[in-house]
Amino acid sequence: QKEVEQDPGPLSVPEGAIVSLNCTYSNSAFQYFMWYRQYSRKGPELLMYTYSSGNKEDGRFTAQVDKSSKYISLFIRDSQPSDSATYLCAVSGNTPLVFGKGTRLSVIA
Amino acid sequence: DARVTQTPRHKVTEMGQEVTMRCQPILGHNTVFWYRQTMMQGLELLAYFRNRAPLDDSGMPKDRFSAEMPDATLATLKIQPSEPRDSAVYFCASGQYSYNEQFFGPGTRLTVL
Numbered sequence: 001q002k003e004v005e006q007d008p009g010p011l012s013v014p015e016g017a018i019v020s021l022n023c024t025y026s027n028s029a030f031q032y033f034m035w036y037r038q039y040s041r042k043g044p045e046l047l048m049y050t051y052s053s054g055n056k057e058d059g060r061f062t063a064q065v066d067k068s069s070k071y072i073s074l075f076i077r078d079s080q081p082s083d084s085a086t087y088l089c090a091v092s093g094n095t096p097l098v099f100g101k102g103t104r105l106s107v108i109a
Numbered sequence: 110d111a112r113v114t115q116t117p118r119h120k121v122t123e124m125g126q127e128v129t130m131r132c133q134p135i136l137g138h139n140t141v142f143w144y145r146q147t148m149m150q151g152l153e154l155l156a157y158f159r160n161r162a163p164l165d166d167s168g169m170p171k172d173r174f175s176a177e178m179p180d181a182t183l184a185t186l187k188i189q190p191s192e193p194r195d196s197a198v199y200f201c202a203s204g205q206y207s208y209n210e211q212f213f214g215p216g217t218r219l220t221v222l
Binding site: 041049096099 | 113142150151152154157165200202208209210211212213214215216
């Protein structure tokens with residue numbers, strides 16, 4: 001079983017839709033949960049960073065962690081064409097990050 | 110505005126040739142990571158350094174890959190000899206102490222024919 005599983009998509013939504021991106025992980029020792037965004041032909045950039053369980057909101061983005069089910073989510077409200085990118089989840093337990101393979105999102109105007 | 114730089118941005122080479130990729134981390138960052146990204150495998154950690162010392166290179170094929178940090182402003186990843194299966198995008202990232210907040214460079218897109 002891979003340490004982090006992420007549905008690769010692609011996911012295509014109309015502008016203004018609510019987007020839900022998800023990952024599952026296998027190691028309960030992971031404590032830090034990140035979402036990175038990667039635009040085409042660019043390097044990933046950190047989007048959201050959460051520690052332990054709970055929610056974190058930043059503008060239109062909400063990151064959610066459920067450690068009991070080893071499930072992490074990223075919600076995007078009022079999605080925009082500029083949100084079109086690949087979203088990678090990453091987990092860590094004071095160890096180097098383990099990345100999911102990424103979900104490719106297209107927001108259609 | 111501080112950013113990680115990588116050279117070259119693109120490299121096309123023949124099988125068997127040596128390839129050297131370079132990375133300049135953000136000034137003041139003490140941790141440098143090398144990753145390889147492919148469609149099939151996603152983003153894989155190859156090696157990483159802290160304060161220029163190699164901490165882990167277990168992700169690299171040892172017989173052909175080598176990574177070094179000759180000084181705090183330069184990290185190198187070398188492949189010798191290169192093979193078609195090495196075709197991928199290679200990213201360098203740097204961070205300050207934390208594993209979690211990493212700043213990625215634009216990548217080197219390598220094609221081995």
